[in-house]
Amino acid sequence: MENQTQPAISTAQGRALRRSRLPFFFKKLLQQKVLVAMSVPFLLWLVLFKYVPLWGWTIAFQKFRPAKGLFDQEWVGWKNFAFLFQDDTFYQVLRNTIVMSTINLVFGFVTAITLAILLNELRHILFKRVVQTISYLPHFISWVVAASIVSSALSPEGIINILLVKLHIIEQPILWLGKGEYFWGIIGSAEVWKNVGWNTIIYLAAITTIDPAQYEAAEIDGANRFQRIGYITLPGLKSVIVILLIMNLGHILESGFEPQYLLGNGMTVEYSDNLDIFVLKYGMDMSNYSLATAAGIFKTAVSFIFLLSANGIAKRLGESRLF
Numbered sequence: 001m002e003n004q005t006q007p008a009i010s011t012a013q014g015r016a017l018r019r020s021r022l023p024f025f026f027k028k029l030l031q032q033k034v035l036v037a038m039s040v041p042f043l044l045w046l047v048l049f050k051y052v053p054l055w056g057w058t059i060a061f062q063k064f065r066p067a068k069g070l071f072d073q074e075w076v077g078w079k080n081f082a083f084l085f086q087d088d089t090f091y092q093v094l095r096n097t098i099v100m101s102t103i104n105l106v107f108g109f110v111t112a113i114t115l116a117i118l119l120n121e122l123r124h125i126l127f128k129r130v131v132q133t134i135s136y137l138p139h140f141i142s143w144v145v146a147a148s149i150v151s152s153a154l155s156p157e158g159i160i161n162i163l164l165v166k167l168h169i170i171e172q173p174i175l176w177l178g179k180g181e182y183f184w185g186i187i188g189s190a191e192v193w194k195n196v197g198w199n200t201i202i203y204l205a206a207i208t209t210i211d212p213a214q215y216e217a218a219e220i221d222g223a224n225r226f227q228r229i230g231y232i233t234l235p236g237l238k239s240v241i242v243i244l245l246i247m248n249l250g251h252i253l254e255s256g257f258e259p260q261y262l263l264g265n266g267m268t269v270e271y272s273d274n275l276d277i278f279v280l281k282y283g284m285d286m287s288n289y290s291l292a293t294a295a296g297i298f299k300t301a302v303s304f305i306f307l308l309s310a311n312g313i314a315k316r317l318g319e320s321r322l323f
Contacts, residue, residue: 060294080294090278090295096184097274100255103188105248111196113237116203117229135197143194143258150190150263151177177263180271187259202244203237210236239320246314246321250307253299275299 029036060080062073084090115135122128138146153159154176161173176182210232218228257276264272273281275295283292314321 057293057297059290060297062290064290064293066289076290080290081298084291084294084298092270093273093275093278094253096271097253097255099184100187100260100274101252103184104191104255105252107188107192108195108199108248109241109245111192112199113203113241115196116200116207116237117233119200119204120207120233121225121229132197132200135200137197138194139198141194143262146190146194147259147262150186154186177265178267180268183264183268183271186263187256190259190263191256202240206237206240207233242314242319242321246307246310249310250303252306253303 059073061075061077063076064073119128119132122131141149155161156173156175160176161170164170165173176186214232215228218232223231253275255274255276257274257280260272260274261277261280264277279292279295282288282295311321311323
């Protein structure tokens, strides 16, 4: 019996010894091979639709003409990038993009965190669910419908002007979508209205991970509701806030496309056009695919730099980070 079990033990020890020699990364892969297999379709999708199309970036270094093959184009080097940085329109849309992204970032964080805390403090379950449902619903409306709602509300005969006139805040209706200086605020407010409920989901989930014993101990010590929020809830959300901030800084040059395109018009073009609309106009309307591709590469490069910088700052400060 001992002679039969001894080889089995030796074989198991040999496998363990070979595995111990593998790097830690490969050991983890072997331990989680089922999860690795499940991730293979996603990796294939990522490579096929996100990395293979990067070959098209070569268009930015060519004088691209669709009738010719990709390798039969005239190569112009950095000429398209040089023209891009000499174009006043590019700097205008870059300003609009950064301002609208910053407004969306600040408004989005503040309103989502505030709503999550307020919902967490509600004790009436039915009322809490009603508020959550109402705040979530606009997220599932397409921007075509949402832009129509915003346009109707802000029209001279819309509900906004009616309320402001009734309250004697303004004397006569204002053409909100006809003045460029109002456009950034309108976009920020529309983004908050549409996405604030959806954005609170992550914060509500993070709040549920906070140990309830901390709230009980604080209440016994005499801490009121605002003190419990300030000393327990917000510190508990700190790591989630940092991670989401890093991820959002990676999209700082992506202020959106549909709301600006649908709500913008000739009277607000100096404030409504952003990089995505700039790429569309040059690429489709003017058939300057090379310049449009160069603008897209610039946006990606800047976003990548912002992402790495934010992650590095978080690492130095000892906060949570992506990698």
